[in-house]
Amino acid sequence: MIAKLSGRVDSRGDDWAVIDVGGVGYLVFCSGRTLARLADGQPASLVIETHVREDHIHLYGFMDAAERDWFRLLTQVQGVGAKVGMSILSTLDVEEILHAVAAADRTALSRAPGVGAKLAGRIASELKDKVGAIALGAAAHGTAAFARSGVGGAAAGNTADAVSALVNLGYGASEALRAVSQAAGRLGADVELPALIRAGLNELAPKEHPR
Structure with a gap:
């Protein structure tokens, strides 16, 4: 279970960001408020809520707890x-x-x-x-x-x-x-x-x- 990610912002979309952690890119869904505080290429540390379903694993990222x-x-x-x-x-x-x-x-x-x-x-x-x-x-x-x-x-x-x-x-x-x-x-x-x-x-x- 992933609870936190710290790395670099690789890219962002309307409701997601890819966080590069040691060369591995994690797709994280974020609120607009959290995305607004991220910048491409800059360090980022997100609190993570992991949802595990039969057909997918989704990560939801937040700037704070x-x-x-x-x-x-x-x-x-x-x-x-x-x-x-x-x-x-x-x-x-x-x-x-x-x-x-x-x-x-x-x-x-x-x-x-x-x-x-x-x-x-x-x-x-x-x-x-x-x-x-x-x-x-x-x-x-x-x-x-x-x-x-x-x-x-x-x-x-x-x-x-x-x-x-x-x-x-x-x-x-x-x-x-x-x-x-x-x-x-x-x-x-x-x-x-x-x-x-x-x-x-x-x-x-x-x-x-x-x-």
Whole structure:
């Protein structure tokens, strides 16, 4: 099982690259974001996910483990094969996927070719608890889990801390992350923690229906 390749970029196509490792060329399928960071003739090191089937062995390459981990998560969802998983990762970065799933944002997920509204809803539904766990892990481990998912800096810390605060108040991890993500989307990345917590609580408050 191949888990990593380090060598030189021999050539590239629309969704693939050939990595020359000691004179052996490995065909690796990559997201558009990973391909954009490769250059012909230059050194490259890719994290690899190997898919073995009866009729083929395919290598999928990623610039970092966070993108690889999201590929694994996405392809666990029924209807999301390797091609659609790569399409999502080519359209949205890992931070955008995290927040789209947390906020059940079908529109954002549907931006990826091959993802309709029904499939986007299934992705958000099946992965929502897993992104909630990412948020709690970030709060417990100094935002390390968010860093692995592409969320960095003060924004990651505030998001994780706000989610942790809402969970301590009795809310579930996934609904807390969804509320904080929606609030952060409205208020912007520079919002301070107390305001983010208040906005998250407002998102969770029962909405009054007009008479």
